[in-house]
Amino acid sequence: MKKLLLLLTLSLTLFAQNPVSFSALGDVIYDDVEKFESLKSLPAMREYQDEIEHYILAAEKTKKMGFAVDAKDPDIKGKAYLKALRELSLRHDAIIVQSRKRFSEAIDDEDSETINKMIDYGVIDPYDYETELIAYYGEFGEDQNLSTLTPMYEKYLKSLKKDENVTYLTDEQREAIENEERIKRIRARIKAKEEALQKSVNDEQESEKKKVLNEQKKELGL
Numbered sequence: 001m002k003k004l005l006l007l008l009t010l011s012l013t014l015f016a017q018n019p020v021s022f023s024a025l026g027d028v029i030y031d032d033v034e035k036f037e038s039l040k041s042l043p044a045m046r047e048y049q050d051e052i053e054h055y056i057l058a059a060e061k062t063k064k065m066g067f068a069v070d071a072k073d074p075d076i077k078g079k080a081y082l083k084a085l086r087e088l089s090l091r092h093d094a095i096i097v098q099s100r101k102r103f104s105e106a107i108d109d110e111d112s113e114t115i116n117k118m119i120d121y122g123v124i125d126p127y128d129y130e131t132e133l134i135a136y137y138g139e140f141g142e143d144q145n146l147s148t149l150t151p152m153y154e155k156y157l158k159s160l161k162k163d164e165n166v167t168y169l170t171d172e173q174r175e176a177i178e179n180e181e182r183i184k185r186i187r188a189r190i191k192a193k194e195e196a197l198q199k200s201v202n203d204e205q206e207s208e209k210k211k212v213l214n215e216q217k218k219e220l221g222l
Helices: 004-012 023-031 033-037 043-070 078-108 112-121 126-139 147-162 173-221
Strands: none
Touching: 023 033, 023 043, 033 043, 033 078, 033 112, 033 126, 043 112, 043 126, 078 112, 078 126, 112 126, 112 147, 126 147, 126 173
16 A cells, blocks of 8 residues: 555656656756757757766656655665765766857857857857857857847947937947958958967967987987
8 A cells, every 4th residue: 555655646746847846956957858869969069069968868867766756765775876976976067167168269260050059959148148148249250140149239339329429429430440440450460360370370380490400419429
């Protein structure tokens, strides 16, 4: 009778979205499974596909443990469930860190697909990168599909209109300012790439000089 009651209680708890036990920790882990399921198919996250897949499988297994704990199953200890949650939490946070790193790289690489999808999946909050994304939209909004950034950029433009320094600018003046800023950003990016290339050349030359010098020392027996 007790076993039947336990099975009935367990079956009822399965209708709940997440286990109640340790929900403050578990909800984040379980609620992000759907996001990660989408994330693993993103080309930018290809090298982390296995890691994400293992996380999803572990989360599903741990979730069953949680429902069993809720149902007072004597075979599943709350302590063991909590330990499993803590381990999953570390893996969850590692995936988030990797996603944020890839997102920053996508901004630098002008990868609009990754930017759009990470925001659309809910993995990235665009307002965490508001300054960078507003600048990015201003530069590439006309050439790339940046639909996920449109609401934020429109909000930004409205805030400009409320600014006393911008209120009296005509549309032509505002466009001229935006174009000037866009040109500055393009020049800055070109300059940064040129400096990086020059540094690479200098490093290579210095390496060759040291190599020749070492060979000369060997020949002279120094």
